[in-house]
Amino acid sequence: MQSFEQKTHSTPEERAILIGVQRPRELQSYEPPLTELGNLADTVGVEVVGKLIQRRHKFHPGTYMGKGKLQELKTLAEETDATLIISDHDLSPGQSRNIEEMTDIRVIDRTELILDIFAQHAKTKEATLQVDLAQMEYVMPRLKRMWTHLEGSQGGVGFRGPGEKQLETDRQIIKKKIADCKSAIRKIQERKNREVKSRNQKFFTIGLVGYTNAGKSSLMNVLTEADVLVENKLFATLDTRTRLWNLAQARKVLLSDTVGFIDKLPHHLVASFRATLEEAAQSDVLLHVVDASHPDAERHIMVVERVLRKMKLNEKNALYVFNKIDLVEDPVDLENLKRAYPNHVCISAKHKQNMDLFSAKVLGIFEANMIEVQAVVPAKNGKLLSWVAECARIIEREFKEQSVHLRISLSHANLEWLRKQHGVQILA
Numbered sequence: 001m002q003s004f005e006q007k008t009h010s011t012p013e014e015r016a017i018l019i020g021v022q023r024p025r026e027l028q029s030y031e032p033p034l035t036e037l038g039n040l041a042d043t044v045g046v047e048v049v050g051k052l053i054q055r056r057h058k059f060h061p062g063t064y065m066g067k068g069k070l071q072e073l074k075t076l077a078e079e080t081d082a083t084l085i086i087s088d089h090d091l092s093p094g095q096s097r098n099i100e101e102m103t104d105i106r107v108i109d110r111t112e113l114i115l116d117i118f119a120q121h122a123k124t125k126e127a128t129l130q131v132d133l134a135q136m137e138y139v140m141p142r143l144k145r146m147w148t149h150l151e152g153s154q155g156g157v158g159f160r161g162p163g164e165k166q167l168e169t170d171r172q173i174i175k176k177k178i179a180d181c182k183s184a185i186r187k188i189q190e191r192k193n194r195e196v197k198s199r200n201q202k203f204f205t206i207g208l209v210g211y212t213n214a215g216k217s218s219l220m221n222v223l224t225e226a227d228v229l230v231e232n233k234l235f236a237t238l239d240t241r242t243r244l245w246n247l248a249q250a251r252k253v254l255l256s257d258t259v260g261f262i263d264k265l266p267h268h269l270v271a272s273f274r275a276t277l278e279e280a281a282q283s284d285v286l287l288h289v290v291d292a293s294h295p296d297a298e299r300h301i302m303v304v305e306r307v308l309r310k311m312k313l314n315e316k317n318a319l320y321v322f323n324k325i326d327l328v329e330d331p332v333d334l335e336n337l338k339r340a341y342p343n344h345v346c347i348s349a350k351h352k353q354n355m356d357l358f359s360a361k362v363l364g365i366f367e368a369n370m371i372e373v374q375a376v377v378p379a380k381n382g383k384l385l386s387w388v389a390e391c392a393r394i395i396e397r398e399f400k401e402q403s404v405h406l407r408i409s410l411s412h413a414n415l416e417w418l419r420k421q422h423g424v425q426i427l428a
């Protein structure tokens with residue numbers, strides 16, 4: 001049978017033509033059309049040899065673009081020696097087949113391309129499983145098309161040819177693999193959720209979210225000296241990573257880097273990477289990192305917010321971090337952004353510009369989220385938060401008492417944790 005292990009389209013010889021239908025109701029882009037698709041192709045090492053765009057009110061149900069345009073595509077493909085066609089939107093199995101038949105060239109769509117990048121970049125067991133699952137779910141409804149390719153014209157009513165039998169076998173195999181994959185993912189996630197929950201109760205947590213390539217990992221590295229992969233490639237980060245950030249004296253917070261968002265995110269991936277974003281979902285504050293030098297910065301913000309809304313994360317405290325200000329060419333654009341999103345801070349993670357201002361802003365949010373309580377802390381407890389533990393040591397040394405009254409600042413989550421796990425009694 002055909003291999004459903006993670007496959008990639010990234011052979012260096014691949015020469016691709018990008019095709020796109022522009023519909024009036026889509027979010028308008030200031031970049032030339034198909035630029036982002038070109039960047040995605042570039043990320044997997046496919047050479048772009050041509051582009052073809054058609055403005056239409058809606059996609060052609062059978063062929064995505066109009067038939068006349070496909071004729072143009074065939075000619076362009078011949079002139080450029082193209083080996084691959086990549087469409088900017090997801091195609092139905094029928095649309096792919098029809099375009100292939102008309103042009104004699106293999107067609108893949110945006111989802112397949114993104115799945116490819118994910119397959120290349122997945123490092124941990126969980127990310128690999130997620131990509132496997134997304135690829136299998138993508139392939140399932142398209143199996144028939146693959147077998148029709150191999151079978152040629154044989155078949156017909158009541159005829160179960162070898163292809164037909166094989167197709168059924170493949171379906172069963174993939175179904176089983178999908179089930180196994182889901183169960184393996186569930187196990188990893190249950191464990192992770194428990195870890196995240198217990199960690200988040202002890203610390204104030206911040207999630208870095210934003211469009212792919214905005215500079216989330218760069219910022220994470222600058223703040224925590226973590227060694228997170230930073231690349232001028234889309235979807236460099238696929239696994240959330242969490243590090244301790246020393247925000248200010250005695251103010252340690254947990255910072256989580258996350259997978260980047262993109263316009264028209266394949267729905268298979270939205271579902272699977274929702275779980276990967278769990279750390280951000282459970283954080284106290286979101287920092288929405290934006291590449292402020294990008295001509296489509298505002299559209300990127302809207303795309304990210306749409307995903308956050310779907311995940312019901314839009315009501316979290318959010319600070320817009322306008323990054324890459326060193327690259328901003330037109331100060332008017334930046335001023336417009338700042339006006340549209342007043343709760344912001346402008347930085348350059350790469351050149352460490354405005355980092356003090358950035359920390360001060362975050363500290364402000366941190367303190368606004370703290371509550372002051374009076375608590376009774378049991379003296380003999382070495383396992384408390386480090387600063388509470390420090391107090392407890394002093395209490396033991398100085399007072400030799402069972403417990404002492406303290407005025408301390410802490411978050412609601414800290415409070416619950418102290419109360420439940422360490423018998424701290426809250427007075428007010």
Ligand SMILES: Nc1nc2c(ncn2[C@@H]2O[C@H](COP(=O)(O)OP(=O)(O)OP(=O)(O)O)[C@@H](O)[C@H]2O)c(=O)[nH]1
Nearest residue numbers: 213214215216217218231235236237260348349350
């Ligand atoms: N000039 C400039 N480049 C930056 C800045 N911050 C990040 N970059 C560059 O932008 C590119 C993307 O940075 P990353 O930190 O990998 O972006 P990311 O948001 O983590 O991207 P994904 O993991 O793909 O979602 C890299 O080439 C960085 O060096 C900045 O302030 N100025």
Ligand SMILES: [Mg+2]
Nearest residue numbers: 216217236237
């Ligand atoms: Mg990253």
